[in-house]
Amino acid sequence: MANHSATHPKHVHHHFVDSNQQFESAKLGMWVFLVNEILFFGGLFCAYIVFRAWYPELFTQAALELNTFWGAVNTVVLIGSSLTVAMAIRSAQNNQKRGLEINLLITILLACVFLVIKYFEYEHKLHLGIAPGSFWNPTPEIAAVLDHPKANIFFGIYYMMTAVHGLHVIIGIVLMVWLYLRARKGHFNSEYYTPVEITGLYWHLVDLIWIFLFPLLYLIE
Amino acid sequence: MASLSKTENTAQITPKKLKVKRFVPLENPINTYLTDEKGIWAWLTTVDHKKIGLMYLGAVAFFFALAGFLAIALRTELWTPAKTFIEADTYNQLFTLHGAMMVFFVLVPSIPAALGNFILPMQLGAKDVAFPRLNLASFYIYAFGAIFTFLSLANNGFDTGWTFYTPYSSDTNSAGIIWVTLGVFILGFSSILTGTNFITTIHKLRAPGISWDRLPLNVWALYATSIIQVLATPVLAITILLLAMENILDIGIFDPALGGDPVLYQHFFWFYSHPAVYIMIVPGFGIISEVITTFSKKTIFGYWAIALSSLAIAFIGFLVWGHHMFTSGQSAVATTIFSFLTFLVGIPTGIKIFNWVATLYRGSISMKTPMLYVFIFIFLFSIGGFTGIMLGALSVDIHLHDTYYVVAHFHYVMMGGTLIALLAGLHYWWPKMTGKMYNEPLAKTAAIFIFIGFNVTFLPQFIMGAQGMPRRYYNYIDQFTPFHQTSTIGSYILAVGFLVILFYLVHSLIKGQKAGPNPWNSRGLEWQSNSPPDFHNFSHTPVVIHGPYDYHQPMEEFQLGLAVDHEYGDEQDKVAAEAHASSATETTEA
Amino acid sequence: MMSEHHGHHVASAKQLWGIGIALLILTVLTVTVAGLGLPSPFDILMAMTIALTKAFLVAAFFMGLYWDTKFNSMLLIGALAFFILMVSITLLDTLYRDDVVPSF
Structure with a gap:
């Protein structure tokens, strides 16, 4: 029902008293959603911990197949994108339309770089027959190094963790593109930048998850 | 929109900052949320929490009828020890479908998403939930999940039991299992969105004067429920996703054939599904607290005890999931600790029961239908709870595990608890939702049918379970025949009860008498609006100066509102903002 | 405004x-x-x-x-606490089993 009164700002929905209540609600809602996300990934981390506690030697061996260098590069890429998102929010708060657009663009670019690197990592592994579960069919050289009956399970966990995380990156890119289009139309300013703020929260969480995935998967010596 | 309420008693309460007028709800409202926008399209695209609640209610009723019909078919099949009229494989699919539908489509969304959606914003004096569009999305996600489950039936179905245990579910070469797991995965999102929405609404959209100690207990219960939904459901989502990947890609985490651990699946599954039991029952507790005060005309006994025990149940509910796995091969250490922790759940639940009974003491009790259901609830739920404690005892459980004793126990809790509470709430809020009354004598008759039918169905199951009748079996030895037949007869009586309810509710919609705004003379905020309420619930922003159960205060004290209508937005914003800022005690100083 | x-x-x-x-x-x-x-x-x-x-x-x-309200921090900490709860209780089983993965 279009029950907007003339002085209710356009971006404020009818059931909120004022802009601030709407902003605070959106942020709280996003945080509650992030709790979901943490528990969602938590299940995967739990599987990881259980299997690592059972077969520590498997994890040491298998991690050697993961390329630490590219993992580290991806970490840097994601941290950089987190920084640009934070800068984007700052730009919106300061009414800097241009800054907002540029920061969003860089974020999208970095997220794409992350996915491209991830893609090449996957391709390399699948090429060597390092696939999850019953598709586990390593080349003889790999099989010689990675001689463990449960090796397929490590990579089952690895693929699930990184794929679910990658899916979140893709969703993040879609959201950023949407934000960018809206930013170009001048929808955001210091009075109203709620979507930028809460998408930023989401993106930082994606970064947070990777901050833990990186040492747990790549850095086991 | 013009003011829908006549303003009476213009002698205003004038606290320090705001001028408050009394608003008396209209006897015959012209504009209601039902007449506000018309047509099927308006319903399907509505963001009004009340309509979404009703759509959920319709969907839940539909699935309940469907799953109930399956239950009747199952009970009929069990009339004789051998085959009665369905094949063994079909039987396996039917009980799986009955369980999955009742849990995921009926019990989980029933009270929060259907009744809660309707009532929660009204009890908070809000115009809507915090994220109305998300609310609508959650309904469609629910519908979408349902479609996947039906697609599963078209693809060989699934017969793993509603728990989808590996390796049953990973070895079955059925496309059906993939579809249904994806369906449950999607349904989970619906539940998560509702929970997120409710938590935000309760935190941010309370009307002026509703401090945390004036929240209706129904809101406290929904708050606890939402917390469980938010914390537990994502774990179900990842579990189900892993299970689907187990089927599609053979990732091998849970499948013993690939080196995985099936017991780990059970841990993951019950990390959600045990708290999910409380997602189903805790909102029921909320309804009972509301109904029992209204029909005792008395302040609730132990407000904080009831409010906090909901949160305690929510928390302890996360610590006890292993009692579903006593015979699964989990370590003795875990088993012992889980058994011990399980007993703890009895404490907050007991606190609630005692407080309700204490509320009744010296109350002025009127035995209307909702109150009748409350008594049925207390009786049946206590049996369900006590047998649950018995099952939590390790040594007893080894004997009773996976027998009909367990079946009877969780039906006493889920049906005798949640569904009876849902019926209590439905009858209690029906006049508010529709503006119509139902046929009281018929309603009481139906309640008695349900009570008798329920006990005839499930009491014998305790006995044959204790004697060793395993659950989910298609055949049984002859000595159990009398128990099974009694149980089957009971299920028919139960069905008659539900048909009577269906009849008089439909009748009430068509020919029911006008209910008026507050037929029960309740002090709850939701009753200080028109019946049915208008689109914005209240034609004014309500100001609350008393708790929801202050029956010692005169009725007029509860009929407050801001002096300014929605029409004059900026004025109202200013006043409302001030009201938010000013504490409730300021208002009472008037 | x-x-x-x-x-x-x-x-x-x-x-x-x-x-x-x-x-x-x-x-x-x-x-x-x-x-x-x-x-x-x-x-x-x-x-x-x-x-x-x-x-x-x-x-x-x-x-x-x-800079935010304390409640949002509480949510984050709460989520981590429940994650730790899930892991530690699961480990009570998996670390103390006689037979690591029950054989079939």
Whole structure:
């Protein structure tokens, strides 16, 4: 029902008293959603911990197949994108339309770089027959190094963790593109930048998850 | 929109900052949320929490009828020890479908998403939930999940039991299992969105004067429920996703054939599904607290005890999931600790029961239908709870595990608890939702049918379970025949009860008498609006100066509102903002 | 007309860049430490300590919890607490089984 009164700002929905209540609600809602996300990934981390506690030697061996260098590069890429998102929010708060657009663009670019690197990592592994579960069919050289009956399970966990995380990156890119289009139309300013703020929260969480995935998967010596 | 309420008693309460007028709800409202926008399209695209609640209610009723019909078919099949009229494989699919539908489509969304959606914003004096569009999305996600489950039936179905245990579910070469797991995965999102929405609404959209100690207990219960939904459901989502990947890609985490651990699946599954039991029952507790005060005309006994025990149940509910796995091969250490922790759940639940009974003491009790259901609830739920404690005892459980004793126990809790509470709430809020009354004598008759039918169905199951009748079996030895037949007869009586309810509710919609705004003379905020309420619930922003159960205060004290209508937005914003800022005690100083 | 955003903290560019650089340094540090090959419990402890520090920086400053209402921080901490709960109770089973994976 279009029950907007003339002085209710356009971006404020009818059931909120004022802009601030709407902003605070959106942020709280996003945080509650992030709790979901943490528990969602938590299940995967739990599987990881259980299997690592059972077969520590498997994890040491298998991690050697993961390329630490590219993992580290991806970490840097994601941290950089987190920084640009934070800068984007700052730009919106300061009414800097241009800054907002540029920061969003860089974020999208970095997220794409992350996915491209991830893609090449996957391709390399699948090429060597390092696939999850019953598709586990390593080349003889790999099989010689990675001689463990449960090796397929490590990579089952690895693929699930990184794929679910990658899916979140893709969703993040879609959201950023949407934000960018809206930013170009001048929808955001210091009075109203709620979507930028809460998408930023989401993106930082994606970064947070990777901050833990990186040492747990790549850095086991 | 013009003011829908006549303003009476213009002698205003004038606290320090705001001028408050009394608003008396209209006897015959012209504009209601039902007449506000018309047509099927308006319903399907509505963001009004009340309509979404009703759509959920319709969907839940539909699935309940469907799953109930399956239950009747199952009970009929069990009339004789051998085959009665369905094949063994079909039987396996039917009980799986009955369980999955009742849990995921009926019990989980029933009270929060259907009744809660309707009532929660009204009890908070809000115009809507915090994220109305998300609310609508959650309904469609629910519908979408349902479609996947039906697609599963078209693809060989699934017969793993509603728990989808590996390796049953990973070895079955059925496309059906993939579809249904994806369906449950999607349904989970619906539940998560509702929970997120409710938590935000309760935190941010309370009307002026509703401090945390004036929240209706129904809101406290929904708050606890939402917390469980938010914390537990994502774990179900990842579990189900892993299970689907187990089927599609053979990732091998849970499948013993690939080196995985099936017991780990059970841990993951019950990390959600045990708290999910409380997602189903805790909102029921909320309804009972509301109904029992209204029909005792008395302040609730132990407000904080009831409010906090909901949160305690929510928390302890996360610590006890292993009692579903006593015979699964989990370590003795875990088993012992889980058994011990399980007993703890009895404490907050007991606190609630005692407080309700204490509320009744010296109350002025009127035995209307909702109150009748409350008594049925207390009786049946206590049996369900006590047998649950018995099952939590390790040594007893080894004997009773996976027998009909367990079946009877969780039906006493889920049906005798949640569904009876849902019926209590439905009858209690029906006049508010529709503006119509139902046929009281018929309603009481139906309640008695349900009570008798329920006990005839499930009491014998305790006995044959204790004697060793395993659950989910298609055949049984002859000595159990009398128990099974009694149980089957009971299920028919139960069905008659539900048909009577269906009849008089439909009748009430068509020919029911006008209910008026507050037929029960309740002090709850939701009753200080028109019946049915208008689109914005209240034609004014309500100001609350008393708790929801202050029956010692005169009725007029509860009929407050801001002096300014929605029409004059900026004025109202200013006043409302001030009201938010000013504490409730300021208002009472008037 | 809606100009009073008391609660909205605007972080300075300097602050944000500082946090970004700190995160970079910690990333280099964790890779270096992993290369040292510390003995068993210490390598994972070290890696997790650094990861937690990084997570703290991101949550407190990029996500603005440092300036935000306490309740949002509580949500984050609560989520972590329940995650730890899930893991530790599951480990009570998996670490104390007679037979690691029950055979079929």
